[in-house]
Amino acid sequence: xxxxxxxxxxxxxxxxxxxxxxxxxxxxxxxxxxxxxxxxxxxxxxxxxxxxxxxxxxxxxxxxxxxxxxxxxxxxxxxxxxxxxxxxxxxxxxxxxxxxxxxxxxxxxxxxxxxxxxxxxxxxxxxxxxxxxxxxxxxxxxxxxxxxxxxxxxxxxxxxxxxxxxxxxxxxxxxxxxxxxx
Amino acid sequence: xxxxxxxxxxxxxxxxxxxxxxxxxxxxxxxxxxxxxxxxxxxxxxxxxxxxxxxxxxxxxxxxxxxxxxxxxxxxxxxxxxxxxxxxxxxxxxxxxxxxxxxxxxxxxxxxxxxxxxxxxxxxxxxxxxxxxxxxxxxxxxxxxxxxxxxxxxxxxxxxxxxxxxxxxxxxxxxxxxxxxx
Numbered sequence: 001x002x003x004x005x006x007x008x009x010x011x012x013x014x015x016x017x018x019x020x021x022x023x024x025x026x027x028x029x030x031x032x033x034x035x036x037x038x039x040x041x042x043x044x045x046x047x048x049x050x051x052x053x054x055x056x057x058x059x060x061x062x063x064x065x066x067x068x069x070x071x072x073x074x075x076x077x078x079x080x081x082x083x084x085x086x087x088x089x090x091x092x093x094x095x096x097x098x099x100x101x102x103x104x105x106x107x108x109x110x111x112x113x114x115x116x117x118x119x120x121x122x123x124x125x126x127x128x129x130x131x132x133x134x135x136x137x138x139x140x141x142x143x144x145x146x147x148x149x150x151x152x153x154x155x156x157x158x159x160x161x162x163x164x165x166x167x168x169x170x171x172x173x174x175x176x177x178x179x180x181x182x
Numbered sequence: 183x184x185x186x187x188x189x190x191x192x193x194x195x196x197x198x199x200x201x202x203x204x205x206x207x208x209x210x211x212x213x214x215x216x217x218x219x220x221x222x223x224x225x226x227x228x229x230x231x232x233x234x235x236x237x238x239x240x241x242x243x244x245x246x247x248x249x250x251x252x253x254x255x256x257x258x259x260x261x262x263x264x265x266x267x268x269x270x271x272x273x274x275x276x277x278x279x280x281x282x283x284x285x286x287x288x289x290x291x292x293x294x295x296x297x298x299x300x301x302x303x304x305x306x307x308x309x310x311x312x313x314x315x316x317x318x319x320x321x322x323x324x325x326x327x328x329x330x331x332x333x334x335x336x337x338x339x340x341x342x343x344x345x346x347x348x349x350x351x352x353x354x355x356x357x358x359x360x361x362x363x364x
Binding site: 056057101105108109119120121123124130134135136137138139140143146147148149150151152155156159 | 283316325333341
């Protein structure tokens with residue numbers, strides 16, 4: 001009963017993400033997955049864009065500002081922060097704990113039809129499948145308070161928003177594929 | 183004998199990468215892995231920086247220029263190309279085909295002590311572990327022939343070179359870890 005207990009414990013504990021809550025966009029997908037006996041979700045993000053400072057390693061970075069929704073040009077208005085401020089876009093990501101290697105295999109195969117970068121990131125004690133989009137953006141944006149992107153900010157805004165929208169579409173498609181299988 | 187035959191066939195066939203040859207920096211690591219009965223390498227890159235155009239999807243991009251070595255400022259001198267030219271840094275990546283799920287598990291556990299983003303990317307017919315670094319850069323660099331990075335190019339050059347060097351250090355460390363285990 002270990003998997004079933006782990007699932008129960010995990011799904012009732014508090015959200016520990018920086019955001020502190022599950023975004024509503026990804027909830028239908030999570031509900032479908034969690035309704036299956038073979039699977040439960042442990043973390044997810046439907047895609048986000050943010051400014052950060054630091055080394056880039058998980059515990060050595062400070063978020064300046066973040067958006068999980070389409071941005072407007074106002075998103076780019078930052079105070080004159082010293083050092084380098086990076087702009088990052090991260091695609092949809094989802095971690096799914098699977099009952100065994102066989103169910104992990106099934107889930108991974110399904111995920112890879114839409115999200116090619118999906119993979120099994122842990123096995124043994126737990127079988128954890130990571131589903132994720134392929135698109136990234138990682139660019140220096142501000143240095144010593146000065147903007148270092150001299151291109152068109154509208155273009156950049158539109159590019160980011162198109163990535164977010166593509167992400168959401170693929171997420172919806174994935175939701176439908178999982179619904180078909182379950 | 184399928185695994186053994188696959189290994190023999192794979193290691194004798196011609197290199198199909200864009201580069202057309204295995205970079206010398208990664209060869210010692212590949213040799214150690216390939217000397218084990220349980221594993222063979224199917225592709226690798228010790229890290230690279232390049233300019234590209236297109237959608238970003240694998241078959242919808244054209245490389246403008248690439249370096250697998252430390253760059254000088256001359257690397258940034260591009261002709262006035264129309265459209266958007268992106269600058270990308272990709273870290274060390276390695277694909278290892280494993281004899282079975284158990285050997286894949288062993289290799290993955292070892293890889294993850296140094297390269298946290300490593301994962302099993304295929305299972306079933308083949309067990310393929312992907313080992314990869316975490317650092318990325320993906321930024322618009324030229325638009326309609328105009329430079330859109332208005333920061334210090336020396337800073338950018340140094341940042342890229344430090345990523346390459348960190349990559350190589352981790353690769354060497356990984357090589358030593360594998361040597362210890364084999």
